[in-house]
Amino acid sequence: xxxxxxxxxxxxxxxxxxxxxxxxxxxxxxxxxxxxxxxxxxxxxxxxxxxxxxxxxxxxxxxxxxxxxxxxxxxxxxxxxxxxxxxxxxxxxxxxxxxxxxxxxxxxxxxxxxxxxxxxxxxxxxxxxxxxxxxxxxxxxxxxxxxxxxxxxxxxxxxxxxxxxxxxxxxxxxxxxxxxxxxxxxxxxxxxxxxxxxxxxxxxxxxxxxxxxxxxxxxxxxxxxxxxxx
Numbered sequence: 379x380x381x382x383x384x385x386x387x388x389x390x391x392x393x394x395x396x397x398x399x400x401x402x403x404x405x406x407x408x409x410x411x412x413x414x415x416x417x418x419x420x421x422x423x424x425x426x427x428x429x430x431x432x433x434x435x436x437x438x439x440x441x442x443x444x445x446x447x448x449x450x451x452x453x454x455x456x457x458x459x460x461x462x463x464x465x466x467x468x469x470x471x472x473x474x475x476x477x478x479x480x481x482x483x484x485x486x487x488x489x490x491x492x493x494x495x496x497x498x499x500x501x502x503x504x505x506x507x508x509x510x511x512x513x514x515x516x517x518x519x520x521x522x523x524x525x526x527x528x529x530x531x532x533x534x535x536x537x538x539x540x541x542x543x544x545x546x547x548x549x550x551x552x553x554x555x556x557x558x559x560x561x562x563x564x565x566x567x568x569x570x571x572x573x574x575x576x577x578x579x580x581x582x583x584x585x586x587x588x589x590x591x592x593x594x595x596x597x598x599x600x601x602x603x604x605x606x607x608x
Contacts, residue, residue: 383409384498384523387428389419389445390460391438399432402487408494416440423453424564427540430497432490433477435461435468443468443475450476452560456497460485511546512608513594516585518546525585532584537562541577542585545595545605554602578603 386408388399396412403410411428413419416437423431431449435442446457459472462483469480478497481490498521511518517526520543525532534542540562545553559568567573578597582589596604 383407384429385409385411385426386430386432386494387411387413387419387422388432389413389416389437389442390432390434391415391436392434395434395460399487399490402491406491414438416442416445420445420448423449424566426536427453427561427564428455430455430494430501431457432460432494433457435459435463435472443472446472446475446477452564454561456501458490458493458497460490511605513585513606514587514608516594518542520546527585534581534584538577538581538584541574542581542605545603546607548604550604550606552598552602552604556602558602 384407386403388396388403388410390396391414396410400410400412408429411422411426413422416439419431419433419437422428431453433442433446437445442459442461446459449457456478457476459469459477459480460483461468461472461480472480478500479493481493509519509521511520515528516532519525523539523543525534525539525542541558544558544561555571555574556568559570559574563570563573578595579589582592582595585594586592594606596606598604
């Protein structure tokens with residue numbers, strides 16, 4: 379897969395929400411993922427970190443605010459709260475726990491999509507990342523999730539893209555082994571440094587002119603990796 383759609387995890391126990399929200403997200407260019415419980419949502423975030431999470435507060439197995447608090451221990455992407463609760467204190471508590479926005483049910487899909495786009499743009503801006511990054515003949519579009527080399531699409535697996543995106547978003551700063559493993563593979567894999575090396579090797583084979591002497595995907599020995607853009 380070359381151009382990967384932004385992954386949006388929807389955590390809600392209402393089947394109707396998924397029935398009308400999933401097609402709307404797909405039509406807007408996103409890949410929706412469904413979770414009906416907090417436990418399923420947290421597992422999805424850990425195993426395949428989404429670009430953003432839409433989270434209901436009234437989940438059957440755990441209060442949404444508690445799920446948000448747990449997710450924030452290992453996930454730094456935008457979380458939008460979607461809930462029928464309209465009390466001001468609920469909104470304040472959710473925002474204080476790390477939500478970036480709060481949308482009340484019932485809602486207009488157009489408004490939700492606009493807030494989602496704003497949250498994704500804000501994440502890139504907050505991290506100091508540019509939407510399009512160049513390194514030699516490599517071009518990485520973080521919004522379209524598109525990677526080109528000499529003008530030709532580069533085929534990356536979802537994990538390879540997620541790893542590359544995390545490095546590019548760091549804006550030239552070193553990202554530690556633990557940070558990368560947690561963000562891309564989840565907290566259960568924080569010690570699998572050799573696994574990380576294999577994937578970095580794959581990226582170097584696909585992006586570097588000389589993978590043995592990388593210019594863009596640089597190793598900080600014993601610490602992690604950084605992406606050096608033009």
